[in-house]
Amino acid sequence: MDTDVAIIGAGPVGLSAALLLGRLGVRVCVIERNASTSTHPRGHVVNARTMEILRALGVEDAVRAAGLPGERNAGVTFVTALSSPDIGVIQTKGIPERDAQHRASSPSLKVSCPQDELEPILLNAAKALPNVEVHFNTEMISLKNSQKDVEAQCKNSDGEFSITARYLIGADGTRSTVREQLGIEMEGQGRIGRQIGIYFEADLWELIERRPYLLFWILNAQTCGVLIALDGRRRWTYNFAFDAEKETAADFTVERCEKIVRTVIGDDRFPFKIRSIMPWRMTARLATQFKKGRVFVAGDAAHPLPPTGGQGMNTGVGDVHNLAWKLALVLDGIANENLLESYEVERQPVAQINIDQSLVNAMKMANSGLSGMASHQSDLAQMLAGPDAPIAEEKIRSIIPNLREHFDYVGQTFGHSYNSEWIIGDGSERPEFSVVDYTPITRPGHRLPHLWMKSVSGIVSTIDLLGFEKFTLFTTTAGNSWISAFEMLAREMRLPSQSFSIGNGGDLWDEGQAATLLKLNSTGMALVRPDGHVLARADELPASPRSFLEHALSAALSQKTPSEKTNQTTQAKNKAVA
Numbered sequence: 001m002d003t004d005v006a007i008i009g010a011g012p013v014g015l016s017a018a019l020l021l022g023r024l025g026v027r028v029c030v031i032e033r034n035a036s037t038s039t040h041p042r043g044h045v046v047n048a049r050t051m052e053i054l055r056a057l058g059v060e061d062a063v064r065a066a067g068l069p070g071e072r073n074a075g076v077t078f079v080t081a082l083s084s085p086d087i088g089v090i091q092t093k094g095i096p097e098r099d100a101q102h103r104a105s106s107p108s109l110k111v112s113c114p115q116d117e118l119e120p121i122l123l124n125a126a127k128a129l130p131n132v133e134v135h136f137n138t139e140m141i142s143l144k145n146s147q148k149d150v151e152a153q154c155k156n157s158d159g160e161f162s163i164t165a166r167y168l169i170g171a172d173g174t175r176s177t178v179r180e181q182l183g184i185e186m187e188g189q190g191r192i193g194r195q196i197g198i199y200f201e202a203d204l205w206e207l208i209e210r211r212p213y214l215l216f217w218i219l220n221a222q223t224c225g226v227l228i229a230l231d232g233r234r235r236w237t238y239n240f241a242f243d244a245e246k247e248t249a250a251d252f253t254v255e256r257c258e259k260i261v262r263t264v265i266g267d268d269r270f271p272f273k274i275r276s277i278m279p280w281r282m283t284a285r286l287a288t289q290f291k292k293g294r295v296f297v298a299g300d301a302a303h304p305l306p307p308t309g310g311q312g313m314n315t316g317v318g319d320v321h322n323l324a325w326k327l328a329l330v331l332d333g334i335a336n337e338n339l340l341e342s343y344e345v346e347r348q349p350v351a352q353i354n355i356d357q358s359l360v361n362a363m364k365m366a367n368s369g370l371s372g373m374a375s376h377q378s379d380l381a382q383m384l385a386g387p388d389a390p391i392a393e394e395k396i397r398s399i400i401p402n403l404r405e406h407f408d409y410v411g412q413t414f415g416h417s418y419n420s421e422w423i424i425g426d427g428s429e430r431p432e433f434s435v436v437d438y439t440p441i442t443r444p445g446h447r448l449p450h451l452w453m454k455s456v457s458g459i460v461s462t463i464d465l466l467g468f469e470k471f472t473l474f475t476t477t478a479g480n481s482w483i484s485a486f487e488m489l490a491r492e493m494r495l496p497s498q499s500f501s502i503g504n505g506g507d508l509w510d511e512g513q514a515a516t517l518l519k520l521n522s523t524g525m526a527l528v529r530p531d532g533h534v535l536a537r538a539d540e541l542p543a544s545p546r547s548f549l550e551h552a553l554s555a556a557l558s559q560k561t562p563s564e565k566t567n568q569t570t571q572a573k574n575k576a577v578a
């Protein structure tokens, strides 16, 4: 079997990679060990940046429809059992200034769509593309990374076979065979407690009708963990830590898990059915390399992180969104292979930030006595069961306002930026990273901000204009020289491209926000990569817009500039003549 890109693993990251690459016209072959996509709903928060990516791929509406209804995703509560009153609540919706910030940051809002619902949507969209093949019940057992291709040895029920690919992405999860085959080391914390996830069904509407919350943190003398409302009524997962010094995952039999679920619900009137029990390990680790030869690691294979904050899958989708357009351009011969080195340089620091923050979230809960998922012990839970319950409740109410960044992180969603030799810095300082708050910025390396603009076809977001496959130039109606230079260069470099002029009589117009938000002065411009990150910007027209853009685009593609290429050819010809 022969393909452009082989992807190992049909989890959310492998499937997103397949969909992105497939839509970019790349031949893709996905290999998945299991018989189907996940049946256990592990992760669920799809952040607004991932939703923007899924929007560009045409599946945002399907994911939103399959997720927890927006009005049921309004906060997080702390209780002793589902049947008990709220001790304290963190509202994540309904606070006007927070809602306004979320809405102003993106055309998309985050949703909670469990992995068992999300993955089939990605799979079906990927499989609908003629250039994407997906093979279930097939395991990759070894790989050979050579100068010109990668050979992956696989096996299925018919026996062993090999796939030859120009590149390979290991999206094969925490215990990645790809990573192991490449000998890539991991750094960080290998085991932060041991955990169990129970997926069960029960109609618990009567207990939650007036409590439209995504998470119910349970603080009970028998069990501490988090109950996740998957559909806001019938589908639930309960995740908790156990004492690995005293017991093993095998000790959590169905009978024992039933007892735990009964305690979590706290009311025997409600029948329930356990669907699956999944042990998992909380780790906070980062691969020392994201690329070796022609092979990349992405998602949990590169950075398994604590689920506290819902960053794991989202970080992985960000990885492959960064990588897909680069692979497509290299495979088309438009970009130099060296561009692929930027994947690690750009994504490793983002993964590190998300690992660190997820760990902070986990340890904040554990250290403040709320147990969370990193610890199986909670003094406060013990107190809640005795005469000191009112003191414990007061203490919990004093702790939880400090946990907002765990659940409400618009800054962490949109504030990541790339700092690499493939981005043309403008000399400005990188702003301080904020988890909670997002400040729109067009500084090179950052995601271009969202802004609703008017156009002849109606109101459109800058994010929708960008899509996922083209270089985009924004300028003003006074910046025509930018546009003509850009269009000529794009033709010469065979670049997928588009340009927009902003202002009266232009392609787009607004009430002046573009000038302030996009920081476009009268003859300025912002040049954006296919992944929506700003490649270069200028405040005014330079003497030669062509030279400016040539320099930026050549850096972005790791390519010689068209002028350098012409000089090289002329020199070669002169040499031949001489």
Ligand SMILES: Cc1cc2nc3c(=O)[nH]c(=O)nc-3n(C[C@H](O)[C@H](O)[C@H](O)COP(=O)(O)OP(=O)(O)OC[C@H]3O[C@@H](n4cnc5c(N)ncnc54)[C@H](O)[C@@H]3O)c2cc1C
Pocket: 008, 009, 010, 011, 012, 013, 014, 031, 032, 033, 034, 042, 043, 044, 045, 046, 115, 138, 139, 140, 141, 171, 172, 173, 174, 176, 177, 178, 197, 239, 280, 298, 299, 300, 301, 307, 309, 310, 311, 312, 313, 314, 315, 316
């Ligand atoms: C309780 C919990 C809650 C979470 N909540 C969130 C959340 O809200 N938001 C979020 O973003 N993340 C969340 N996560 C994390 C999220 O589940 C993971 O980050 C995500 O599944 C990683 O996706 P992936 O595609 O990289 O890996 P995986 O989902 O692990 O998929 C890897 C795939 O590769 C396959 N595979 C492995 N080896 C081979 C091989 N040799 N050959 C063929 N196939 C192979 C596996 O069978 C698997 O299907 C949560 C995790 C847990 C445990």
